[in-house]
Each structure stands twice: as structure tokens, then as C-alpha cells.
Amino acid sequence: MTVHPDSWRKSSRSQQQTSCVEVGRTPDGAAVRDTKDRSAGYFTTTGQQWSSFIDAVKSERFG
Template sequence: MELIGATWRKSTRSGVQGDCVEVADNLPGVVGVRDSKDQAGPVLTFDPQNWRTFVTFAKRR
């Protein structure tokens, strides 16, 4: 899947070196997740509902 027009952002909680995941959630029907150190590498994609469920669960930990 190509994520043309994706706007990638890092967590405000990323470390000082910024090595973390980036998320693109500005596209309709898909959320992309990638490694900030390998921006040309593979991207995981999720439907928005599954992504919200994951984030909600992760915040509880």
C-alpha cells in the first residue's frame, strides 16, 4: 500500500535521539506506522478503529 500524502509524526515522548516509531494518521481509512530510523523501510498499516483500540490499550500500560 502506498501512503502518498502521509504526514508522519513522532511521539512527544520519544527519546532525545528521536529513535522511535512514526505514525501517519492523516489519510482516510488507514493509519501507517514506521521506524523513524528507516523511513524508506517497511510500513505497517492499520484501519483507524484497530489503531485507536491499540493506542487506548497501550496508554493503560
């Protein structure tokens, strides 16, 4: 099944920067793509994977 993300958005903290990622909604989770090369495609995650990633970011596990 082909997934077509919608509602692409980037962080409001990115402001006018072009070196960032965008997140789109999928029926079961999220999709992520590079704003510098949108034609390169995107990767998708399940809702559980996305939730785990967001939790890790919020708890500063990548810092």
C-alpha cells in the same frame, strides 16, 4: 489500492532520539514506520485497530 500516509510525526517525548517510530494518517486509520529505516516501508492499520491499540497503551496493557 496503494495507501500514501501523510502528516508523519513522532512523539514529542522522543525529542532528539532516532530510535523511535513515526505515525502517519491514512484515509481509514494510521501507518507506522521506523525512524531508523524509513525506506523499509511501513504497516497500516484500520481506524478501529488503531483505536484499540491506543486504548491498550493508555490502559498500560503492555507494561
